[in-house]
Amino acid sequence: FIATLATMTIFRGATYVFTNGNPITGAKMNSSFLFQFMGRGYLFGIPFPIIIMLVAYGVLFVLLHKTAFGRKTYALGGNETAARIAGVRTKMVTMLIYTISGLMAAIAGIILTSRLSSAQPDAGTSYEMDAIAAVVLGGTSLAGGKGRIFGTLIGALIIGTLNNGMNLLGISSFYQQIVKGIVILIAVLLDRRSSNNG
Structure with missing residues (x-):
């Protein structure tokens, strides 16, 4: 997981270098x-x-x-x-x-x-957190070995609806990050509780 984040950061930085930050x-x-x-x-x-x-x-x-x-x-x-x-x-x-x-x-x-x-x-900045939230909300265990494609699809739809809803309500992007962080935290806690009970 750490290696994935590290390579993501490297390639994201390389993108800025090659484009000078311009589209x-x-x-x-x-x-x-x-x-x-x-x-x-x-x-x-x-x-x-x-x-x-x-x-x-x-x-x-x-x-x-x-x-x-x-x-x-x-x-x-x-x-x-x-x-x-x-x-x-x-x-x-x-x-x-x-x-x-x-x-x-x-x-x-x-x-x-x-x-x-x-x-x-x-482009795509912070999408990794949306992806984590979607799969955890969809029932995929962060410990591995448990999860369904359909659940991930539902999780992605929930996150997409949440993002669109907050945009339509005019909620600041700063507060949107807080809300999504709370959603991820709750999903992870529920996943951990489910793993402990299992």
């Missing part, structure tokens, strides 16, 4: 129909980002709940040592998990850049 825009970025469509297009009246999310949800649901890889992922999250003794190639599974996570982050980044029509060096 990247250009005619080529806005001239691509596919690029514009990914973030702002509609298919059968449904925003295309929603369709991408549903497709990703379906693929990951099958992968996690209907395949050997999914069972190995749960085993690895529950007890890495026991999974290794049971014959799971833990390093390979871990690498695949991080690869899939990186792919999802890349797709999200492309969609966000398309919606903004520019690449902002500070």
